[in-house]
Structure formats: C-alpha cells, structure tokens
Amino acid sequence: MVVKLILLLHLLILPSIVVCLDAFNDDVLGLIVFKVGLHDPAGKLVSWNESDDNPCKWDGVECDPNTKRVSRLTLDGFSLSGHISRGLLRLQSLQKLSLSNNNFTGSINPDFAHLWSLQSIDLSGNNLSGSIPDELFQQCGSLKFVSFANNELSGVIPDSFGSCMSLQSVNLSSNRVSGNLPAKIWSLNGLQSLDLSNNLLEGQLPQGFGSMYSLRVISLGKNAFSGQIPDDIGSCWQLQSVDFGGNSFSGILPESLQRLNMCTTINLNGNMLSGEIPDWIGHLQSLESLDLSMNRFFGRIPFTIGNSRSLKQLNLSSNGLIGGLPESLMNCVDLLAIDVSQNMLKGKIPNWIFGLGLQSVSLSGNKLRGNIEYPSPRSMAPSYQSLKFVDLSSNQLSGVIPSEIGAFRSLQFLNMSGNSLMGAIPRTVGDLNVIQVIDMSNNILNGSIPAEIGNALELRELRLEGNRLNGAIPSKIGHCSLLTTLILSGNNLTGAIPPAIANLSNLEVVDLSHNKLSGNLPKELTDLSHLTAFNISNNNLGGELPAGGFFDTIPLSSVVGNPSLCGSVVNQACPAVHPKPIVLNPNPSSSSDFGDDSFPPTARHKKLMLSISALIAIGAAAFIFLGVVVITILNLHVRNAHDARSAAPPTFSRGDEEYNHSPMSDSQYGKLVMFSGEADFGTGAHALLNKDSELGRGGFGVVYHTVLGDGRSVAIKKLNISSLIKSQQEFEKEIKKLGKVRHPNLVSLQGYYWTPSLQLLIIEYVPSGSLFKLLHNDPTRSTLSWHQRFNIIVGMAKGLAHLHQMNIIHYNLKSSNVLLDSSGEPKVGDFGLARLLPMLDRYILSSKVQSALGYMAAEFACRTVKITEKCDVYGFGILVLEIVTGRKPVEYMEDDVIVLCDMVRGALEEGKAENCIDQRLHGNFVAEEVIPVIKLGLICASQVPSNRPDMAEVVNILELIQCPSEGREEEIE
Template structure:
C-alpha cells in the first residue's frame, strides 16, 4: 500500500514536470518569436540596396542563422547586430525594444538618417551602441537618452549631423560609461558639467564640434582618473587650461589643438608618465615650454605648432627618447638647435618652421632616419650637413628655405632614394647646382630660387623624369636653357626668371606636354620664340618679358591672349598686342636708305622706285647738317611736351585736391564726426559699440584668428558680458594708401557695400603707422574650415553657398562704378552664418593699395593656389571682374568635388578644372562629384559643373558676368514644370 502511494507520487511529479517543461518551451518559443518579430519590424524601416539582409526570414524558427546576427549560445537570444558598412539607409524605427537581450548594436558607416530613436533607451541589456559615420541629425533629447547613458558602456555617435547644445543633465547617471565619442558633429554651447560624473570613462572624444566656453569647470575632467584618451580638439574652447591633469595618471593621449586656449602650457602635463601623444597646436598659448615635459619618456607625438610660445629652443629635447613626431612650427622660439636632438633615434618627422632659431644645423640631426624635415623660415646659418646612409633611405621631404645657409649643396643630395620635395630657396648658397640632383628618382618638386646659385643649368637635372615643379628664379645662372629640358616630361611648372640666361628659347620645351606655367622673364634670351610653343595645349601662363626676343609670336595656344605685360621689354616681338617696333631675325642694314624698302619722299611705293634719279647713291649717310636739324627739332618738341605734361599734371593735382576736400567734408558730415588720426571712425554710430579704447589696447585684448595677403585678422570681445564681438583686420601698411583722406574715401565706398551675402564693414581706425578695418564677426567660421569637417555638406547647402556667393559678387560688380573687385576669392574668405548662408569678406582691398605690387600678386598665388586667374600668372597687374569670376568657378569645382584646386601626388600634379574638363569631354563628369555627398540631383549638379568650367575659361572674355551667373543658377534650381 505504501509502495502504491509512492508510485502515485512519482507519477504526479512526472506529469507536473512534463507540464512545466511544456510551459517553458512555449515561453522560450514566444521569446524567440519576439526576437524575430523585432528584427523584421526593424528591417522594414531600412533600405537595403545590396540585399545584405535577405536571409532575414520571418518564417524561420530562430534568427540565429541570419547574416550579421549574433546569439547567446546558452539562451539562444539575439545578443548582437553587426551591420557596419552595408550601405543601409532609412532610419532606426520600431522593433529593437523587443530584443531584450541585445548587448551590441553596431551600424557605423551606413547612411542612417533621422533623429536618434527613443527606442534605443528601452533596451536594458545594451552595452555597445555604435552609430558613427551616418547621417543622423537633430538635437539630443535627454528624455530618450537618459536610460541609454545609464546602461551603455561604449557609445559612439561620431561623424553625423547632430547639432544643438547638449543638455547639462545628460550625464547625471553615467557610471557604466567607458567610452564616449561625439566627434565630427555640430554640437555647440558648453560641455555638460555632469560629464565629470562619468568616473569610469577610459575614452572621451568631443572633437570637431562647436563647443565653446572656458575650461574652468573642466578641471573636473582631471577627476576622471581612468581616462586614457581625452580629445577636445577643433572646437571653440577658450581661456587657460587649468592645472591638475597629472591626476589622470594613466592618460595616454591629450588632444587640445584647434581651439583658443590661452595662457601657459600647464606644467603638470609632464607628470603624466604614460603620455604617448600631446597635441596643443593652433591655440594661443604663450610663454615658454615647461621643463617638466622632459619627463615624458614615453611620448611619441608632440605638436605645439601655431601658438605664441617663445624662449630658447629646449636643450632637454634629446632626453625625450621615444619621440617620433615633433612640430614646433609658427611660434617664437629662438636660440640654437642642440646637438642632443640627434639622440632622438626614433624621430621621423621634424618641423620647426617659422621661428627665430639661429646657429648651424647640428650634424647629428642628419644622422637620423627622418622622413620629413622642415626648418624653413628661421635664421639658420652655415652649411647643410652631410647626410648619413640612414637618411638616404628614409628622407622624403626637406624644406630649408628662407634661412641664411651658405656654401655648397652636398653632392650626395641626389642619392636620396625617396626624396619627393626639396626646397632650398631664399638662402645664400653661392654655388653651382649639383647635377646629381637629377638622379633623385622620386623628386617631384625642386625649388632653388633666390639662393645665389651661379653657373649653368645642368642638362641632366630632369634625368629622373619625375620632376613636376622646377623653380630656379632669382639666381645668377648663365648660359643657355639646356636642350635637355625637354626630357622633363612630368614638368608642370618651369620658372627660370630673374637670371642671366642667354641664347634662344629651346624648341625642346614644346615636348613638355604637361607644362602649364612657363616663366622666363628678366633674362638675356634672344632670337625668335619657337613657333612649336603655340601647340602646347595645356600651357596656361607664359611670361617672357624683359629679354632680347624678336620676331613673330606663336599663333596658337595661350600666346594670342597673353597680356602685354608678359611680353614687354623685348627688342621687338611681332604681335598686335604690342605697340612699338617689330624686328625679324634678319641682317640689320648698316646705313639708312630711304629707298631700301621702296619708299621715298614720304610716300612713293615700290612701283615708283624705278623713277628715282640714277645719280642718287644706293647708300648714303645722313649729313651733319641734317643730324643737327633733327636734333634741334627733337629738343624743341621735347620741351613743348614737358611743359604740356606739367600743366596737365598741375590741373590734375588741383582737381584731385578739390575732390578730396569735397569727399572729406561730405563724409565727415555724414558720419557726425571729424577725421582724426588715432580714432575709431564708425559708419553708423547708432549700431556701433561704445569703444573708448585706443587701437593698441584694442589689439591687446584681441585674439589672432587668421591672416592673408593684406594683413592679420583678430577677434575682439567688448562690453561687460563680452557679447559684443567684431573682427579686426590689421592691414599690412607697406603698400597701403598713406593719405588719410584717400583712405577714408575708399573705405567708405567699401562700407556702402551692404548685402546679405557680404560681411558688413562697420568702421576703421587710421594713423600713419596703423590701419585697422572693423567688420562683423561670423561665429561659424569660414567655408575652408567647413570643407574640412565631417560629415560632408549636403548638396542643398553646397548650392546655397554657391548661389549666395554669386549674389554677393554680382552686387560688388554691378552696383558700383567702377565695380568693386574682390580679387581674393577662396574658401577662407567666405564666412558662414548659423544657417550656412555665405558672406564674402575681404572684398575690394586692392582699392586701399597705392599700386598692386608684384609681391602682392606672388603672395596671392601662394595663399590661394589654383584660385588665381591664369592671366595674372605672369604678374599682370590688370585686375578686373573676370579674375573674380575665374576664382568663383574654381570655388564651385571645389565645393562639388570635395577636392583642392591643385593636388600634388607622388608622380603627378592634378589641376582640378583640367581634371573635370577631361571627364566632361569623356561623358563621365559625375564621376568627379564628392563621394561623401551620397544623395544629389544629377540634373542640378551636372549643369553647375559645366557653369564652373565656363567661368574658368582660359580666355577672360569667354567668362560670363556675375549677373549672368546668378540668372543661370536660378534657372538650374528652378523646379521643372509638371506635364499635364
């Protein structure tokens, strides 16, 4: 009986167990169905053009076999979605909240758009969320991300289009967060103070945004003592960097470059023993480098470029034995380079450019395995040291220009197997050009200009066949241009101007099919110009002025449209472009014979020559009396001419003075103030701030933010709250109009140029030694900076910038007589407001110059390579509207393609407008569109590119006016009428 009862108990338990097992299986099946349902719903909001998710089938019993899906081997639940780089688009919508065991969601490198989904905060198990490199937009909603931040460990929203300020309470509960990256977005405002609550952070990257404010509260960052990487670079952060960084004992990377940090470099940075990378470049740090930096024995990367640091170059640099990369450029360091720099055996990159370092180059430096060395713009003297075999094998770039180096170039310079760029210009080397330089198989750029070289040009200087740029200007080179110059098959620019070269121009130059710029001015070249040069289709600019050339100008290519300034100063070039004698290469007559060319008595033709008296001699010298008569007549005519010119000059001066006084009186009356040196003159006193500071005090309070051909630009804040901000341009005064009345008149004309797409000129300051222009300050910086940011601009924003720039230029060209010429079109002179509307700055500054000197044109070339119209390449000083239109066309090309106007590769030089023109001729013009701009209307982009090519026509008269450009752009953007 007892046994029977026991058997009944076991049977009951067995039945109960079976029942419970069935329930568990049903629950498991239900949960699995939740995963499938969630993924299928999630997929419906995505576009999958490459069918990567075709294996996701709702009829399957489990999603664990699906592509890109990971499951927990124990529970069978979905634990990871790894969807990187699949070309997916759409948005993150519903469904993911069903995946209650999801730990990893990675969708980087797709084209996901829309706002950050609130459903992401409903996944309690999520530990890693990577949505980087997509097209997410909008601001951060704290209500949707509070739960997410409290649970996730690795969070990456970098390189999207997110914007707005971050809520200060966003990180109130972030104890689990280990890694956070918001880099490459458009966040603005202060960094949330609650971020310092994330005590477990190992990695923090807020770079390439618009975060502003000072770092006083960020001293709390130093309490994040688990940080390994801190990147705040390329924002708008200001003020001093507080001490305390040493508290982050295990910090490996500290990146603060591209802000406006000021004050001294924190001394306790040297107390971070594990630091590998330190980048403080492009700030406003002052003072000397702290000696504590020498303690950083693990440091490999050290960049402090573009600051205001000074003092002697540190002797202790050699003790930082792990350094591989050093950039101290654009500071105020002086003193000698210590020989201990040769102790940096791992060093591969060294840039000390644009300082005041003197003395000789240490021999020990050239014993290292450097790949790039830039010592340009210093005061180094002595000779160039001989290189070690280690340097022969490693050196790729050497720039020693703008120093005081002397003596010969080491002969072994041609043995560098990897050397691509060599610049020794602006020294005093006083030697011959070593022919061994032609042996460098990879040399692309060779610049030896203005360094006192003499002798002949080596015939084998292009033996390598890779040279793209050869600049030998401003030396004392003699002899002919070698015939072997035709072997320079890769040459893009050949500049031999300002030497003593003689003989004729070699025909072999016509073999240089890639040549675009040829500069031979100011030499002793003679004879006729080879007609073959007219067949060089790629030649854009030629200057052969001030030689001894004669004869016909080549009829093809660039020659018929050359500016006369590129031909002047020769014995007699035959061209309708020039006035004066035309001489052919034929024997010169020894005597003057009025009948030798068929003319007598001032008009008889050759048919009447037979009628001349037989006794008249075939060759007769002028008599003494005839010479005296002619001389007297010339003297009398010259006297009359001088007196007439003096009278005209006097009348012009009187008229000029009257006009100046009239302008002075009227402008003073309008402004309500009188001109006085040393005062800030405002064009509109109602909207101008009440600044009672002198200009010197003004600049002392200002922060330098840029510079260019015409001067340096500062940012100045005024008022109790510092909200009154202006940009101040300190003009380079060497060539600026010195008359205050003239300066006032020209500046007031520029001040009248009011337009939504122009930066407003608010006033000026004038003294004989200091001249300032005060303009509005645009918070969002320049187009140049925007083009370097990520994510890339959308087509709508690019078109908006193109259209706005065109309207601004059209206003300058067509609303003023004479027109206001910008002259300096380039991305850094196009500022952007908060809505990415463009505003042209620095327009019309050539009006303030006494004359447009050659060095201004030359500096313009250097500062805006590729934007300068080809007719100016020969230092022509005829600046007109067509020059602006050319620069505008190049701007369009850069905006649409995302490429620089001129790009230097290892083997060639790519000129953007030529590249696009070739693609257009091949029918593949859309192949050049910026690949980062994934979505664009072809029917707009294609005609815009064609318009750009018309604007960059080599012949100025072929370029449209800016009013025509605006009308064309409006037609391109106009909606296509629907068909009924």
C-alpha cells in the same frame, strides 16, 4: 506568407503594437521593418528574407548561439540611406549596433535607451541631425561605447551624460555640438576615452580631472575652449594621449603634466599658451609626439628634451623661440619629424640633423646662417635613405649647395628658397630619383641648369626663379614627363626654348620671363592641353606666336617685352613669307652670257615653262594681296559696327525671367540679371566707357561708377578674364552663389551682365574709397584713430569668417579690396571671383589675381600643399600689420627692400614692437590692444597653413583683446 505580410503592414502603421507569433520571430520582423525604410543601392541586404525563421545567417547579423536572438548588427559602410526606423527596438537582445559610414538621415531615436542589453552603439559617419537625446543617457543600462562622430548633430551635451556610469568610450567629434562642458562629466570614473574634438564647445574646462583615474585618451581639439588648462590634469596618471589643440587656452603649461609618465601624445597647438617651455618636458619618457606649435612660447628649446628617447615627432613651429637646436636631440634616435619653422632661431644648421634618420625636417622662417653641411654619405647611409621632406626656406643661409644632396635618394620635397645660397646647382640633383618638388628660388645661384635634372623622372614642380643662372635650358628636361610647374623667371638664361618642353604633356604653368632667351617658339607647344599659364615676357624671342590651344587666349602681359615677336596678341603683323623672286629675262630673244645655244632644246623648253609658272605665281600673289586688303577693310567696318552696338543699353532680366529682346540676337545685347528690383542703365551705359567714371583697376578688371535708371548708385566691374572664364552656365552658377552672400562687412553683388565677349558685375557702391588709399595715398584726410583701425580689423575678420562659413575663399585679399562706408565700417569686396576661372590654378591666382605683392600665402608656391581658407587668413594677417603700422606689405627703398612681416617680427623679438606702430597716431593707442593685435597678425601670417587660426577663432580672439570703452578712453587721454 500572407499572414506575415499582413502583420508587417500592421507593424508599419502601428509600431507600438506587440505581435506574438511563434512562426514569425520578433527579430526577423524588426529587421524587415528596418529594411523596408532603407535604400540599398549596393544590394547589401539581399540576403534578408522575411520567409526565414531566424535572421542569424543574414549579412551583417550575428546571433547568440544559445538563444538564437540577434546580438550584433554590423552594417558599416553598406552605402545605406534613409531613416533608422523603430523596427530595431524589437531586437531586445541586441548588444552591439554599428551603422557607421552610411548615409542615414534624421535624428537619433531616444528610445534606443529601451534596448537594455545594448553595450555599443556606433552611428558615426552619417548625416544625422538634431540634438543628442537626453533620454539616451538617463537609463543607459549597460551602455559602454558611444560614437556619433562625423554627423550634423547640434545642441548641447545633455546633463544626463554625466549620469551614465557604465560609459567607457564616447566620441562626439566632428559635429556642431555647442555650449559648455558639463561639470558632471568628470564623475565618469570608468571613462577611458573621450573625443569631443571639432565642435563648437566653449568656456573654461571645469576642475575635476582627478576623479577620472581610468582616462587614457582625451581629445578636445578644434573647439573654442578658453582659460587655463586645469592644474589637476596630471592626476589622470593613465593618460596616453592629450589633444587640446585649436582652442584659445592661455597661461603656462600646468606642472602636473610632468606626472603623465605613460603619455605618448601631447597636442596643444594653435592656442595662446605662453611662457618658456619647461625643462620637465624631457622627463616624459614615453612621449612620442609633442606639438606646441602656434602658441606664444618664448626662450630657448630646453636641453632636456633630448631625454625623451621615445620621441618621434616634434613640432615647435610658430612661436617666439630663440637660440639654436639643442645637441641633446641627437639622443632621440627614433625621431622621424622635426618642425621648428617660423621662430627666431639663430646659428648654424647642425649637420647631425641630417644623420638622425629623420623623414621630415622643417627649419624655414628663422634666422639660421652659415653653410649647409651634410655628414659623410658612407657613414650615414641609412639616414640618407629615410629623408623625404626638407624645408630650409626663408633663412639667411649662404655658401654652396653641397653635392652630397644627391645621396638623399628618398627625398620627395626640397625647398631652399629665400636664402643667399650661391654657386652652381649640383649635378647630383639628377640622382634624386623620387623628388617631386625642387624649389631653389630667390638665391644667388649661378652657372647653368644641370642637364642631369632630366634624370629626376618623378619631378612635378621645379622653381629656380630669382637667381643668376645662365646658359641654355637643358633639352633633357623633356624627360621629366610628370612636370606640371616650371618657373625659371628672373635669371640670365640664353638660347632657344627647347622643343622638348612640348613633350611635357602635364605642364600647367610655365614662367620663363625676364631672361635673355631668343629664337622662335616651338609650334608644338600648342599640344600642351593642360596649360593654364605660359609667361615668356621680357626676353629676346621672335617669330610668330603659336596658334591654337592655350595660345589663342594667352594674355598680352605674358608675351610683352619681346620686340621681334609677332601675332595678333602683340598686335604686330608677321612679315609675309614669299619664295625667292624668279628673275625673268626681259628680252628672251637676246642671248645670255652662256648663249641660248648652250642649252639643249629640252632645257630651253623647261626654261620657258619656268617663266610661265613664275608669271602665274606673281599673278596669284597679287590676287591674294588684293584679297587681304579687302578683308581687312571689311573687318574694320564690322568692328566699328560692333563697337557702336556695344554702346547700346543692354537688355535686362530679373531672376531667371528675361524681358523681351530686340530683334537682334542675344550675342549682341547679352543678358542682364538683377538679384532684386528692376533697373536699366539709362544714360549711364556711356559712363562705362568714360575714363572719368573709373574707380580703380584690379586683377579681375576695371571698376566704374554709374547710376542706374532708377537713380541707384552702383559700381560696375568690367571683367578682363573673358579668355579664361567658364561657360555662361558655370558663370551664372558661380555668380548667383556670390549674389546670395549678405553681411554688413561684405560688398554685396547686385546683378550681372553676360555676353560671350563681355561680362559685367553690378556691385554695391561704397562711397568712401579703399583702405589702401586712406592709409597710403590720401595724406590730406584725417588720420584713422586706433579705435577706428581696431574696428576695421574686427569688421574684416567678421566678413571673412562669414565667407568661410559659406565655403567661399576670397583668394584676393588686400587693402585695395577693403572699402569703407560713410560710417567708417569696412566692407570686403572682390571675393570669390577666382571661382570664375576654369580651374583654380595657383599660378593664375598669383599672377592675375594676387597682383599685390606681399599678401600671397606661401602655399601658392608649393603645388603639393592644398589651397584653403588659410590663404585668406595669411592675407588678413598682413592686412592687420599694414593697418597697425601704416606701411605697405613690401616697400622698395633706394638700396633695400623692406618686408613688413619680417620687420615687425624682428622688432617684436627685440622688444621694440611699439616702434612699428603708425607714427601718425602720436601715441594715442591702447597698448593692451595694439601689441596682442600685432602678435595675432604675425600668427595669422605664419608660413605654415596649419599654424594659422580659423577666421572664426580670430574673431573670438579679437573680442578677448578688445578693452572696455572706459579703459580705452582713459588710456588714450
């Protein structure tokens, strides 16, 4: 044993030394050296013992039965961490090395090329960094399978990659590999699978597909490839899966694609492909999944698509398709999901679509009209059991909601919002046993909310706002114990709020505003521990607001418009509740009408005792009243003193090192931190309370202009979300993260001030005002030229792309939060402040933060959809249209409401997009830039998050759109 340990120590110090000792197998030594450098928290390698003569019985180790040498090392998901040491190089008979889904760090050892027997290497799902070593493929021996997916690898694909002729499968997906695709890659005629998706690869695809006759799977999605898809892709006649989605490919679909008769999956979503969808798409008999969403296809959906009998998933959303759904789709008996949302489809919804046995139907964002008709439940029983997802929102549907809807017993998501549906909500909704989301908002529904809704025990979100519903809120809604969101605002509901709502312990958001509800609020509502928003404004509610829990910090905006409501929040004292006064006989010696003799002696004694008790009660009441008066006076005195102290200059600190405080406590003076330099308010502290220095108001608070003691001009944001804000520790953590954000197109955060009751942010002062004022409120200033507008759009895109690169979501994008500096460069402000809230609840974001109507993405209305950076992309798309047209996202006319996005999309459909351009430009714009920018804005404002591009992709697209400066000047002239 001692000899073995000495040899092991020498190997660790001098790994190039070859140790030959019959008693100590090279494989044992190599694996022990490998183990020594690892952290094994789960004890997966406990069976690895250096005293063993061979490792063939160790966990994860397989040996050749003849030579007893290690042939396979499979340690997938062992929770190992550390570096992959050189000890593995001693395993000269190793054929398969699989270390996936661990926590290995460091770089890939190029000496793995010296393992001549190695056929398969899988290092996916780790934290490996650095570049892919060129040496690994120069002498790759018998290497067939390589997977480095889901790591942190960077650099380019080495040129030697195209020389490893034995390769059959390569997966480098989900890294940061960049550069162009080497042309020699097409010489790998034995390659069967190539996955380079989710990287930073760019440029055009080289020609040469024709030589890859063995290729079956190719995935290049989520990169930055551009140009046209090579014409010879159809030469890879064995291709079964093609994924080029999420790039910038342009042009039409290459005709050679129709030769891919074995292809089951084609994904080209999120590109800039154009033209009509060709008829030959229906000739692909093996096709099971077709995704052409978020491109620029136009025309009708080809009738021949019904010939693809194997089709299971069809996604044509976010294009410019017109006409209706072809009836030939009835032939696709295996179809499970169809998404044609965000197009320009017209006509009625064919009733056969609900009889195909589909699981998911999304027709939202079109111009579909007419009634919703379902086939007979008896004849279509299997189909009714399969449907899980239905989205018919944002169309022009009318008529009533059919009662047959209750036959869809497997339905989990139902969205019919934004139509003109009328009549009553059918009682059969209670038959939807597994429904999780019901959204029938913004229609013309009337009647009462059916009590049967309480039978939907899996319901999590109920949205019925913006209708004409009346009657009381059914108490049986208290049976929906999983409900988290209840939005019933903007109706004619009457009666009291049922106490049963207090039983819904999972409730997070409740909006009952703008109804005719009356009565008192149930006191039990304070037991709702997950509540983050409860809006009852503009009703006829009365009585005292509940005290405790969420209601101690409920904002005033959530309770206004209830004249009889009282409590500290509405600044209206509740009337004192006294017992009925006891009338005492002023002359107890005189007889009453009945005469004292009518009472027995015991009764007279009780009467006397009652009088004494009454006197005591009156005296106590007077004493309590006097105490209330005294306490009120004291409170006013303390409040005045506190206001006086608040006006005093706060103490400052730099970084995490605080300066000396006054003898008074920190709760009075707070903590002020500057991220760079030292400063104080000087005389500027009084400006914070001065209305004249106010710059603007937003969802988070009021912004003032002031000058620091060193003469620096800054903006101060006084936050108004103190009741919702996190602890000081969490507040400072989030603010310091935002303070590190630096970009020419982002407003920088320079410091902060904290007390438990007051939080201030010190922000870069941008003198030229907001984009909103420049576009809408300041007609005296000169109009922005198209060149200036385009630069603003590009600057905003770059700023947002930088935020997203730092994993920061803006959440509050609108034109009033885009400021312009003295040179006209845009600076996006107010970003990331939603992180200060205790939880990123979409209702709070929509009601408190997203205060400007029209910029909010559709997923804020659906709790089942994750909020991501794509929400910012939606707001950016609306901003683009606002800049181009000079119009607000939503404009209220005398008898109409104009939604900018819909207006522009309609004009584009009619070929009149130029009519939408701001008339103040007087024709001085570059048509080659304006029209593509409009289309880009509409794509970014897609209702489907996955159809929106990333901001980094938006920047690349804008750079492609931008014309040379010479052409720009000539066009304007």
